[in-house]
Amino acid sequence: MVAICSLGMLSFFSWSQVATGCITTQLSHDLKVQAAEKLNVFRFDARSGMWLQVAGMLERRTRFHAEVISDRIVVVGGGSLLGNLTQTVEEYQPKDNKWEFTAPFPMAVADHAGTIHKGILYISGGFFSGKATNNLHSYLPRLRRWVINHNMTFARCDHGMVTIGDKIFCLGGRKLNDSEEWIHVSETEYYCPTSDQWTILKSFPLDCSQFSICAKQSKILITGGGSLRQMKKEDSVYLYDPEARTWMRAGSLPHPLVDHASCSLKLSHLMFFKIADQGAAAITEQ
Secondary structure, three states: OOOOOOOOEEEEEOOOOOOEEEEEEEEEEEOOOOOEEEEEEEEEEOOOOEEEEEOOOOOOOEOOEEEEEOOEEEEEOOEOOOOOEOOOEEEEEOOOOEEEEOOOOOOOOEOOEEEEEOOEEEEEOOEEOOEEOOOEEEEEOOOOEEEEOOOOOOOOEOOEEEEEOOEEEEEOOEEEOOOOOEEEOOOOEEEEOOOOEEEEOOOOOOOOEOOEEEEEOOEEEEEOOEEOOOOEEEEEEEEEEOOOOEEEEEEEEEEEEOOOOOOOOOOOHHHHHHHHHHHHHHHHHO
16 A cells, blocks of 8 residues: 555455455545546455455545445545535445445535444534534435434534444544634534434543544544644544543554544454564565
């Protein structure tokens, strides 16, 4: 894989060639043609440690969100290099290696966040009509229909969203202030789907946005990000315990990262050590 940004990464169960893996979309730039875009999709085979290219999406996009619903991958919104936003939504069937359009998102949006709760896709915030939004929508896959939910308390984009139990957490991000300057959103809040209500928690300890987020058992794992105040990339790894409502720095990344993506994979001990050995060998060659 080459260096990429503004990507989506997720794990899924495929009933065709591989049992588990992750898929990432790559946006590369052709310097000979102004704002040319080439969008590729890859699948990682954990058994062989190799990246395999699969069918590309139907529409070029970056700054989108991707999630797994049942046996398919859903990609929502995004934008182009020229700043045009889209509201289109695509579904990918791994067994058929095929993309198709589904019900469009209610508005053209980018830099939004999403998560799955009991088979329903929730999309929050994002950049729309020149500002960050506090909207929340949910997608019902069987009906192919979007539903309006109760808005977040705080508008935000480039934030994180993750499901832990029956709660959906929204953390960090950024928004424009009255002077049209980007500032960080320090508040953390969670959404309860059964009551359609938001609850505000303690402040987000990281002064950053564009980090990656995923669930680690009953905790939230956050890596990297970018600081608007210090104008630098972060290498921090943080764990949040929703039950204790405590933050803990768990370590550091090998390199600072921003605008990246991550996902979790369940691997056997044998497969884990095989991938670790392959990674060590690649670093030695560099």
